Amino acid sequence: MRRVDPGAGFESWRKAARSLLAEGVAPGDVLWEAERTGSLFGEEETSSIATAVKLVVPPAFMELAKEVACHGNSRRWALLYRLLWRIARLNERSLLEIASDPDVARARLMAKNVRREIHKMHAFVRFRKIGENEEGRERFVAWFEPDHGCVDMAVPFFCKRFANMDWSIFTPKGCAHWIGGELNFTPGVEKNPCEDPDALEAIWRTYYRSIFNPARLKLKMMQAEMPKRYWKNLPEADLIGELTRSSASRTQEMIAEEGRAVRRAPNNGYLGHLQELSAAPVVKEPQDASLEEIARMIQACRHCPLWENATCAVTGEGPADARIMIVGEQPGDREDLEGRPFVGPAGQLLDRALKEAGLDRSSAYVTNAVKHFKWTPRGKLRLHQKPGAGEIEACKPWLLAELSKVAPDVLILLGGTAARSLLGPGVQVSRARGLVEVPHLAKRVVLTVHPSYLLRLPDEMRKEAEFRNFVKDLRLALA
């Protein structure tokens, strides 16, 4: 019987499995034993010839195996090796298509559990602000206890969605840190450190150690940023000396580690990291929050399912003291990718109309009734779908929060969705178009068509005429 340690995850298991397969070790002769000390490949060393064998397996197996590898069940490695053996050695090339096969069924169920856990992590991770770095980027922490080791697979979602924030997600199965646009992992932690400054500091030290790149250590610059006498107050101050002393040898070590990507130190400045660790108030209720805080809350919003398929929430843009606020429907494809309202074709048409009306867009606060892009796939395209009543209602508190913060004199509502959100379900744009009497919203409220409506008109003359009417409505806002 061959005893084999699968190592820490999919990659190490794959390496071991490839060697075993090349040597012709049948699944029944392997005992996968995790966390044994000693050689990765157990008592019998695997030969380098065997390790060098290149295996071609269907991509579907690789995808399935990556998910199964995250499962908490200790028998996953044996199951995966059995599948691999059957596909590669017994030539059962279509094995994965046989849903009734017990091995396939078990693996698929495990993969499903892992995907569900990833989904839960996306839905339930809640960030808490702990400070800001010197460039003004906010720093957040979150705690999550996944049933499976799916942190690596779950984090790309957060990197994309919260690209402009710095954050750490702590879990017992591994921690992920997105700092200065760079992702790093540290080992799992047993307890939630988010409420405990000491625990956070300890983890921070581990993190700092793991990302430390001696080749970039610039003592002079650090001293310039913060005189040395203050270093004693820093949580990881004692690490500086230690890491500096070992800097030369660490540099050599790192150069010697051929092929290993040298991780860059975070680029948001040394002091920024320290400031991020200082305690800061937890987010407030929307009505008490600043526009920035509201925007952050919107990013974390799970009031309706639209966030799941969107790249990010698109929040309002413009001066906090704008006299004019413009409300559209929801972000489109371009807005969803760029994270800014009205930057696609409808936005270009709106810009043109505003200019003709004598309105400067940069002085207005531009936002949407619904903050996430609702779409359906059509081939490679993402086709816009109108938000439903539930989604409009779910987003309404955010729109009201923006409205009460900006408190504009003039409110311009573009199209039926904005009208439904702020004026109620019975209001039709074609009937109520123009000035509307709703003093609790703003001194002057103008309801008009949505620019997308103009874009969709097939007849050029009609389009031009409707564009003129649109400009006229916008002028009403200025009257």
Ligand code: URA
């Ligand atoms: N349509 C909208 O209503 N809002 C946008 O941001 C873009 C298109």
